[in-house]
Amino acid sequence: MPLKTIDDFNIQQLHILDETGIVDKDLEPDLSDDDLKKLFQAMTLSRMADARMLNLQRQGRIGTIPVNKGQEAASCAPILALKETDWFVGSYRELGARLMRGETLENSLLLFNGWEEGNVNENNDRTLPISIVLASQLPQAVGLAYASRYMKEKDTVVLTMFGDGATSEGDFHEALNFAAVLNAPVIFLCQNNQYAISTPLKIQTKSSTIAQKAIAYGIPGIQVDGNDALAVYQAVKEAVDRARADEGPTLIEAVTFRMLMHTTADDPSRYRSDDEVAVWEAKDPLIRFKKYLTDKGIWDEKSQERLEADCKQQIDDAVQAFESRKPFAADAPFDYVFGTREPLIEAQREKFLAKLEKEGDHGED
């Protein structure tokens, strides 16, 4: 008996700005000049803050950090499509998104120096703390989305972000299945930055895209140029509109690149070439977006100078506020493992403090 095709699938890719920053007028999103500038300002602040944090880490003034350079469009643009009352459930490589959600830069400095206070976004209580355990935030996002409808919040949606490596976790697949079956208003945004530490995408998955994983769960999936802020915004906006209208979840794959190390504990030259990095340098999301704003007549070198001076001031202020909090108790992280003091954790605290004592470091700086 001949085989018959019972279904057909395809995956589409969205670009709105080309690699030189020229816009496709037919696809240009309907965004105000103020929103476009707000997005570029956030991307620039994220880029500059990231660079300063890397310096601080190298100077021994903060702990290990994940770096975001190159991923600013994928991180910031989705937030423009959200309302403050929506939920943001992120991973750890979305500094720009967090700044756009009203989190202070001081928060990140505190967090990456082990202060629990850095986990609290005082300006938006619908922004969850960072998730280091890969993909663990995805079922949480689905739970929030499902609960919002259960609680009769008709308008709320949830945006969750994760990396390409996280798509190999069971939590990713369970979350997509649950969201699809429950019709939960959640947007899954994968920042496919090509690497999970040293593991390149081609040995992470045999699928030719991450977006196509949506097909198995019966939900829309789309791939976007993750270095094109307009394409990222547009794809997320359409997914948000569907979710608000109770049309269920969407998986978006934003194709981007991590320009620097995985974290400050990693040396990327051991697993990728300079040539590969150079290819992506030419696709820098900030340069493309700035060209678009300039062509539109709403940005010039003077605005750029003002913006950079303003970002520098914000960063200086945050660093000063953070550093004025010293002395810092080196064992503070042990206070927050559980709500109560547990013998096993206390034993680890003692061991840690004894080690510092032996090394002559009293954790005061």
Ligand SMILES: Cc1ncc(C[n+]2csc(CCOP(=O)(O)OP(=O)(O)O)c2C)c(N)n1
């Ligand atoms: C469940 C789990 N397994 C392993 C790790 C260790 N780990 C931390 S980051 C990372 C790579 C993650 O890659 P990806 O999901 O692509 O995100 P990216 O860091 O590139 O943003 C791994 C394996 C972890 N944090 N959680």
